[in-house]
Amino acid sequence: MPSASALPEPLAEALDAGLALMQLDSVHPDQRQLLIQYVLLLQRWNSTHNLTAVRDPLEMISRHLLDSLAVLPFLDAGRVADIGSGAGLPGIPLAICRSTQAFTLVEPASKRVAFLRSVLAELGLSHVQVVPTTSEKYEPEKLPDILISRATAPLARLDAMTIHLQGPQSRVLAMKGPGVEEELADWPRAAALELRCHDLQVPGSPLRKLLIWTNPLQMP
Template identity: 45%
Template sequence: MNDDLKIKTLLPQGLEQFDLQSLSAPLSEYLLLLDKWNAAYNLTAVRDVESMISKHVLDSLAILPWVKGPRILDVGTGAGLPGIPLAIAMPDAQFVLLDSNGKKIRFLNEVKRKLNLKNLETVQFRVENYHPAQGFDTVTSRAFSSLEQMIHWTQHLVAKDGIWLAMKGRYPDTELDAIQQKYRVEGYTVEGVDGERCCVIIDNSTKE
């Protein structure tokens, strides 16, 4: 089975768990672009489209229930994860995808153009140098090594009543002990992804 056929067959099956089969066409186009560009630009360590479907697209969509507000920032977005799948699923929200890597931003601009994603803006900046006019309702990240680091580098980007959504594997006990903000942890499962997955939802307020 070639990659195109794999995507067209396996992606709709995977989307059934979220009742998002209607997104098959744009997400398929994104995956085909990612597969093509990845061969030349090494955008992600995940090489086969089967794993891209589960570990990238479906894993990104799993956090949809916790995304808050009309303005969302994806920090260290890389190949557009979770930002691109979320932007496709939430056409009425505004997304900013932030990364300091030029080749990744070029790829994201191509995705934006090909998929006509009018609710998407790409920004090439280091996170500490990015100072938008207003904060974001949700800041998402799969990239930071620790929650403490994520909060330190992005606190100026979160609205007063905003949240962080940090995508993690196992329950991050030690990392949670190191932060001062209120939080809750939601576990989730994704077809095709082995091991634990969780989303840490952190409020932009300190523990009482």
């Protein structure tokens, strides 16, 4: 793992500038170092494992790190499950900045699972675990307090994939790009939910949306 002095300065500068614009100055310098180290690991593994279409580590700062961390102000306390985590997005950046919360990265693809486990070991993220399965087959002993998804599936499909994980107090955070209106129109259960929609302003990226809902209390 590179030392702080060995971290590429342009990456650190881009991260610092982006966090300042997003008013996330509370991210500690040690956490910023871990975020950059995560990007370097992603770049290294990506050359042989094709984990993300983004190849330039500087572009990864905005497209991956800042995009993931835009959710930070909306992330309450409790157990977090990152559904379809892929290369660990948004779960790993969020977990780096929330070291007292338990995170579970749910990901079925074996090459991504191998990468995630390597990241957790190299960065010392002992509060994060990887579950190598699909969300439909994920059956935790305790339901997550928060389910989060970064463009894993259309809203109706995401809801169906995770309905067994949504307890009466669970909160679902779905990060979406353009086309969310069409997804809402194709999701009949949306009418029964109190949906909140927030704009996510990420420097260097198009406007994103964050949809939040809580599963209705189950009646006896």
